[in-house]
Amino acid sequence: MTTRQAILIAGPTASGKSALALRLATETGGVIVNTDSMQVYDVLNMLTARPSPEDLKAVPHYLYGHVSPITAYSTGRWHSDVECVLAKPELYEKTVIFVGGTGLYFRALLGGLSAMPDIPATVRSYWRRQDAEQGAERLHAILAEKDALGASTLRPTDSQRIVRALEVFDASGRSIVEWQRETGKPLIDTDDARKIVIEPDRQWLGERIASRFGMMMKGGAMDEVKALLSLGLSPDLPAMRAIGVREIAEVLAGRVLADEAAELATIATRQYAKRQMTWFRNQLGDDWERLPYP
Template sequence: MVDVTTRQTILIAGPTASGKSALALRLSGETGGVIINTDSMQVYDVLSLLTARPGPDDLNAAPHYLYGHVAPSVAYSTGRWFADVESVLGMPELSDRPVIFVGGTGLYFRALLGGLSVMPDIPADIRVHWRQQEAVHGAEKLHAILTEKDPVAASTLRPTDSQRVVRALEVFDASGRSIIEWQKESGRPLIDGEAARKVVIEPDRKWLGERIARRFKMMMGAGAIEEVKTLLSLGLPNALPAMRAIGVSEIAEMLAGRLSVEEAAELATIATRQYAKRQMTWFRNQLTGDWERLSYP
């Protein structure tokens, strides 16, 4: 079991392109700490540029963990990430090193601070059924079904959030209980939230929007198109999380000749800005209390 009381811990949350990784590197240099990925898309090994994973210079500057360690064919979950973090924290060679968690996935931070709810095992036939239903009918249809089966859970989810809608349906069918009931039965946190330094970046929205546009243009010229080609060559189902990374569908449409490079970049930039807005709203509402707020620029 990991001792959560003695380790110096820093949490850095914020929307995409807000400068989280740069801050993590600076604090790593000041503390000698190691950096642990807290972003659900940066775990995938093919999508380095498209998910803005730390580059070679950053990786050489400080030890990084849980970046690019998952095949895109895997539907990686918060539970898998939680277990992977526990393994990293349990490494003897890191026992006296500060740890810096950095990323944009709110549920990962919630799990760190509050523990992870115990969830029922999902039989394979139920999992396959709902993922096939989502692929055929789409997330909004499944959200309507969830509203009939589990209206409480449905009221907490966006109709377009296919991954969580499918998860809620799986849990309900497997257990007969709402996923909300399961989530109330939280487990043991991995860190001492009261002792940790907790930082959330709140950038100026106009500044962030311009930064997102510049970054995606750079990605397109630096190899993001080749990453998507590699991903598409694997023939994976569209329902997998890696296939839903922002930029994948837009670049795929470009490769199919249905969008120009400029159109694909513009659509992906718009989607990224919308995602950043959702992240900022979540952090503003959920990361309250003793979280430090940093405003950029």
């Protein structure tokens, strides 16, 4: 399924993507679809910078906060959810605006989703246990022995993707890279879509990140993390890895002060934004409009 009236807005966290999406949706009478892997989770409203209640009322928004944090949501699940959104008859004539910072979601949207093998529960639990016991770098070395091609594409500290690559290899006997090359049908026609990537000044973005996290701390992020922790979830779940969760958890436990936690979370967010900008610069082609600010 494809839709011709589509706008894609990619960019690092805190770069003003949502504001641009809201403006374009208002101008076109369109709708907004979340393209960020953390904004899918409920509970973490403030901490993941989901659109405000006022913004949600202004134009229709889809796939925000619709997933419980007990779920390990995947690109495949998001791809399937987008298919359901695009199938809604009331959206056939609407401009659909995809906005977010998750590069793999944009890749799946435009290039189709790679077929992947089913992973037996025993295989999945084994490698997650190994990750907890041995750590990412040791598992990366194991992956290099089993699947050198897959290991070469991953950072030794990227535990989530290393575990995924090991699961895929054990379940199928094939490298995850080979599976990724077998793409499916795109959901959006890349030639007809308007594609925008925001590339802000780094100093401006760094200051904005610090200011925004300070507002989060005052606006309810502490209560969100307290509610999340009350669920007793595994620390391996994606929602538990959202930037700010660990830092605020330390405040709630009385081990660090709020100002120190805010500084640590700000540093982590800046590092994340830098990785996002590098990915977009290297992975998005010349057919994307490059904007220094929204």
